[in-house]
Amino acid sequence: MTRHPRLVAAALTAACIVVAAAAGEQNPGGRFAGVELTAVPAAGNVHMVTRPGGGGNVGVFAGPDGVLLVDSLFAPLAERLIAAVRTVSDGEIRFLINTHVHPDHIGGNGPLAAADVLIFAHDNLRVRMLDRLRTPRRGGGFSPQPAAGARPVVTYNDTVSFHLNGEEVRAFLAPPAHTDGDTFVHFPESDVLHLGDVFRTTSYPIIDVYNGGTLAGTVEALETAIGLAGPDTRVIPGHGVRVVGRDAMVEFLDMIVDVRDRVHDLISEGRSLDEVMAAAPTAHYDARWGQEATWTANDFVPIVYHELGGGSLYRGNE
Ligand SMILES: [Zn+2]
Secondary structure (H helix, E strand, C coil), X not given: CCCCHHHHHHHHHHHHHHHHHHCXXXXXXXXXXXXXXXXXXXXXXXXXXXXXXXXXXXXXXEECCEEEEECCCCHHHHHHHHHHHHCCCCCCEEEEECCCCCHHHHCCHHHHHHCCCEEEEEHHHHHHCCCCEECCHHHCCEECCCCHHHCCCEEECCEEEEEECCEEEEEEECCCCCCCCCEEEEECCCCEEECHHHCECCCCCCCCHHHCCCHHHHHHHHHHHHHHCXXXXXXXXXXXXXXXXXXXXXXXXXXXXXXXXXXXXXXXCCCCHHHHHHCCCCCCCHHHHCCCCCXXXXXXXXXXXXXXCCCCCCCCCC
16 A cells, blocks of 8 residues: 555655643754665665664664664654655554663654554553653653543553564564663564664663563563574664674673673672772773763763662662
């Protein structure tokens, strides 16, 4: 079925306005003015739509049966997302899977739902969308409750498979890593993985303790992903401007495990969080992973310390 493009555009425009208003955006164009989205090939029938800085990367699986999206960026970017998809495929956008609940991955849900895209997500993601969202950066600020029309229509407690474009696409719950509703999307025939924000190439892992994320789950989830990947598998990170390979996941996991073990040793010596921070357990890695201003070692290490039983997340408050 082919939709009338002008009707879809009109619906999207109207929905953008409604969602932006509901989200309390004072200036919906401002933050995103001039942001250009580009679609780059991943492998097989999958592309990645990314933006400068590489946040909220979208998977685009396209073929004769239509288009399935993985994540939806921010609401004000919805029309630009559709335009980027159109550089890859003229097919109907039928399905959307949300990898997790953060606003840069579900923001376009409302406009897409208004255009009759059917939204899928894990049960836990939908539950978290029933309230305002606490997000991890900058010490955990709140963002407004997403609009009812942005919620997933179909939820699953474990796995859902899509039989589309001659392939079987599998979306499944990862261990609680970035959040407790993280979905990995595996395209075995195209040989692509979309890992949401469990895997990022731009910073230390964001373990969102406000939304059920854990260090242990992050390690386990990355081990699962590495186990699924072959030598030619292409991996879409939640954040990062390039599609990467298995080696990049191994590098990320090795870094996390090394930091974990260093912090564990310091806790074993009875060190306080202040003393652990002073010992700089991430010193080897800060140049590579600690350069994102809103998520540095000062954000990551206290979470590791707390989960390993060191004590409070907060410095000077044992
Ligand atoms: Zn996220």
